[in-house]
Amino acid sequence: MLFTHSETAPLVYPRCSWLLPGASKQTPHSSQSTTTKTNLRALYAMLATSAPAAQMGTFRERLEACLGNYKVKELEKALIRGQKLHQLMFANDQMAAQMSIPPRRTIASAFRHEEAILANGYNGAAAECEDPELLGILSDILRQDSVDLSIFGGTYSIEHELLMPAHEVGSDYYPEATAKFSQVINPIGGIIIACQNMSPAGANREAERPLRHGFSSKAATRFHCIKPAIRAAP
Amino acid sequence: MESINVANATKAFHWPGRTYDATSLEGQALLGTPNESGVAFMLYQHKHDLEHKAIKKVTAFERDCELMLLFYIVDVDPHARAEISRDAANFILAGI
Numbered sequence: 185m186l187f188t189h190s191e192t193a194p195l196v197y198p199r200c201s202w203l204l205p206g207a208s209k210q211t212p213h214s215s216q217s218t219t220t221k222t223n224l225r226a227l228y229a230m231l232a233t234s235a236p237a238a239q240m241g242t243f244r245e246r247l248e249a250c251l252g253n254y255k256v257k258e259l260e261k262a263l264i265r266g267q268k269l270h271q272l273m274f275a276n277d278q279m280a281a282q283m284s285i286p287p288r289r290t291i292a293s294a295f296r297h298e299e300a301i302l303a304n305g306y307n308g309a310a311a312e313c314e315d316p317e318l319l320g321i322l323s324d325i326l327r328q329d330s331v332d333l334s335i336f337g338g339t340y341s342i343e344h345e346l347l348m349p350a351h352e353v354g355s356d357y358y359p360e361a362t363a364k365f366s367q368v369i370n371p372i373g374g375i376i377i378a379c380q381n382m383s384p385a386g387a388n389r390e391a392e393r394p395l396r397h398g399f400s401s402k403a404a405t406r407f408h409c410i411k412p413a414i415r416a417a418p
Numbered sequence: 419m420e421s422i423n424v425a426n427a428t429k430a431f432h433w434p435g436r437t438y439d440a441t442s443l444e445g446q447a448l449l450g451t452p453n454e455s456g457v458a459f460m461l462y463q464h465k466h467d468l469e470h471k472a473i474k475k476v477t478a479f480e481r482d483c484e485l486m487l488l489f490y491i492v493d494v495d496p497h498a499r500a501e502i503s504r505d506a507a508n509f510i511l512a513g514i
Contacts, residue, residue, distance in 0.1 A: 266450030293463035
């Protein structure tokens, strides 16, 4: 579950450096292998507090011993992706568009209006999301954080459910894919709660099925989707 | 989160959990996870509607054996915007 909470205080952003001291002066996207090495250094620096300097060279092996090679690779991938996303958040639209691969005119989402959503397979059926227990938990948490918020006032919920039935394209068989997204929004308090963010990949992982297709533009047009329902709380 | 806890020799905590600055390695590793990257996508793809905002810090805590993430979103300081633009420009030039 994800919560977002907006603050009014400006963020003073330290100079963003992809590279730690002593790392190569290569830029992050100049090559994937360099990026991985750079982030491995960052990872090792993070680990430095838990091992003597003489054993720095064995950090990856030690981490692998604890977590396994797969999870270490996942962590490295998350670091690379997180650093890029961090830069994209701070860059203006033009600069962020240039940073995308391939470069684009704008990074702004095409999904800004209901028409764009309807054009991508949503069938117009309404769904509602109610989870008072969740709202109560969040309200308690935010009170502990000294946030003065009336979470039950002006709260909206939105839910998307997507289902693509099993089908065949030529000789390829595609199993059923589902996805479910459920969010609660309080615009006055500046709160967004992601109650459920189950992507098709996540749903297939949970069902222990191999992912055969994702949200490609072609596939998205064939999704049977439930239109988001926006409901004002009493 | 498990990787970060193993790396830092920490454990999952109940509320108030553990808070990571978005500029820290832990914060950026969390930012790169599928769950958190969606928040970043929303912020940088909807600047026209939401104005220029960014994640400042992330609080991770555990409740009923489930990981919860709390994001603090702030307005981007114009100076920071200029700074990141210079960094991005360096990246673009070096990438040619």
